[in-house]
Amino acid sequence: MNYPLVETYLREEIGLDASSLGPGLLARAVRRRMDAAELADERAYLEAVAADRALRQALIEELVVPETWFFRDREPFLLLGRLVARRRAAGRPLRVLSLPCATGEEAYAIAITLLQAGLAPAEFSVDAMDISEAALAAARRASYGRNSFRDGDRTPPADWFEKDAADAERWRPVARVRDCVRFRQGNLFAFTATETYDIVFCRNLLIYFDAEMQAEAVRRLLSVLRPDGVFFVGHAEAAVLLRAGLSPLPEPRCFAFTRQPVQQPAASNAPAAKRTEPLRRPAVPPAAPRPFADVVMTPAAATTASPEPADSLAEAAALADQGRLAEAARLARFHIDAHGPSAAAFYLVGVTHDAAGETALAESAYRKVLYLDPRHEEAIAHLALLLEKRGSPEAARLWQRARRPQSAARGGDA
Ligand SMILES: C[S@@+](CC[C@H](N)C(=O)[O-])C[C@H]1O[C@@H](n2cnc3c(N)ncnc32)[C@H](O)[C@@H]1O
Numbered sequence: 532m533n534y535p536l537v538e539t540y541l542r543e544e545i546g547l548d549a550s551s552l553g554p555g556l557l558a559r560a561v562r563r564r565m566d567a568a569e570l571a572d573e574r575a576y577l578e579a580v581a582a583d584r585a586l587r588q589a590l591i592e593e594l595v596v597p598e599t600w601f602f603r604d605r606e607p608f609l610l611l612g613r614l615v616a617r618r619r620a621a622g623r624p625l626r627v628l629s630l631p632c633a634t635g636e637e638a639y640a641i642a643i644t645l646l647q648a649g650l651a652p653a654e655f656s657v658d659a660m661d662i663s664e665a666a667l668a669a670a671r672r673a674s675y676g677r678n679s680f681r682d683g684d685r686t687p688p689a690d691w692f693e694k695d696a697a698d699a700e701r702w703r704p705v706a707r708v709r710d711c712v713r714f715r716q717g718n719l720f721a722f723t724a725t726e727t728y729d730i731v732f733c734r735n736l737l738i739y740f741d742a743e744m745q746a747e748a749v750r751r752l753l754s755v756l757r758p759d760g761v762f763f764v765g766h767a768e769a770a771v772l773l774r775a776g777l778s779p780l781p782e783p784r785c786f787a788f789t790r791q792p793v794q795q796p797a798a799s800n801a802p803a804a805k806r807t808e809p810l811r812r813p814a815v816p817p818a819a820p821r822p823f824a825d826v827v828m829t830p831a832a833a834t835t836a837s838p839e840p841a842d843s844l845a846e847a848a849a850l851a852d853q854g855r856l857a858e859a860a861r862l863a864r865f866h867i868d869a870h871g872p873s874a875a876a877f878y879l880v881g882v883t884h885d886a887a888g889e890t891a892l893a894e895s896a897y898r899k900v901l902y903l904d905p906r907h908e909e910a911i912a913h914l915a916l917l918l919e920k921r922g923s924p925e926a927a928r929l930w931q932r933a934r935r936p937q938s939a940a941r942g943g944d945a
Pocket residue numbers: 544545546595596597598599600603630631632633634637660661662663666717718719720733734735736765
């Protein structure tokens with residue numbers, strides 16, 4: 532059963548594009564919440580949700596994906612450290628926003644990075660915001676198991692973490708780190724700030740929105756980013772900022788953008804053309820629906836299960852979102868073997884290799900996407916970024932293509 536009224540409400544209220552969650556997830560969540568509220572009619576439930584904050588929050592908590600871990604993707608934090616070293620001369624405290632912060636790992640990792648870079652606590656602040664009250668409660672508790680350290684060898688760096696006195700299997704950022712972060716609950720689409728930020732981390736949120744809401748989200752965040760600020764997004768979200776006319780910093784695997792012009796061949800500096808139609812939403816939901824969160828699907832198991840195409844791709848995307856990149860790429864390749872080549876599956880193969888720093892494999896996958904779908908905006912943008920980073924002149928042509936209105940895009944030449 533579908534719940535179109537609730538879907539529309541959620542899109543307008545928190546930006547959520549139900550199709551980004553994988554088949555059936557929203558419907559199952561709404562059904563559970565309606566049962567809990569003892570309401571059988573969708574319209575009656577929606578009216579109750581609109582009038583009752585607790586009901587609304589309960590629905591949101593069912594749907595958000597607070598998947599995160601310390602130093603996720605590594606390179607953005609290394610770049611942050613380098614940027615800080617360059618910007619210290621500014622003579623005022625550096626201000627960083629982590630939105631969404633989920634359970635806090637990103638915000639604490641930012642604080643650790645800045646302290647490591649030599650800043651004193653008084654020289655910076657980290658504001659961290661998320662819509663999920665449950666996630667924020669965990670962030671404030673600041674007690675983390677090994678899974679939160681999955682980007683390294685699962686050992687928390689001793690200088691910055693201490694054992695949780697209440698649980699020997701858990702760690703807490705030391706007080707000096709915890710004190711640098713201010714958490715608050717909030718919805719990006721109701722977000723107003725009186726302050727501006729030097730750095731905005733908005734990673735792995737835009738993937739849950741459709742093109743229109745992505746543009747609105749970026750507009751809101753740009754309104755609080757200083758003119759010379761840096762905007763970090765997740766690896767599957769780069770195309771959104773390119774569409775907004777921002778320029779990528781030429782740092783591998785960082786997906787950091789500024790308002791400054793791209794320092795690349797002249798052709799790529801052309802102003803972004805005005806769009807004549809909305810940006811197409813990502814071809815694959817690269818995010819993790821929670822029911823799939825613990826699934827590891829080997830090709831053999833998948834053969835037996837013979838999942839539906841959309842399901843197995845959603846599953847691969849979920850693995851990627853948990854940082855299980857090799858498994859995600861394997862499952863996406865299995866999907867191709869089982870269901871035939873598709874732009875969506877090759878795109879997922881591409882972003883997983885890209886995130887793992889396997890640039891040759893990523894490039895090959897993006898080229899396959901563009902062979903199958905020459906107008907695939909995300910693949911064009913990702914391939915352009917890869918080529919630019921290795922100094923290929925082909926990047927300029929692709930940048931032009933990435934910034935061209937979709938209706939004008941021509942293809943087959945990647
Ligand atoms: C996958 S986590 C990303 C966390 C972290 N930035 C990272 O990349 O690891 C996505 C988070 O977005 C939050 N979220 C979803 N919609 C939101 C909205 N409209 N405003 C603020 N936060 C939102 C969810 O609660 C969830 O914690």
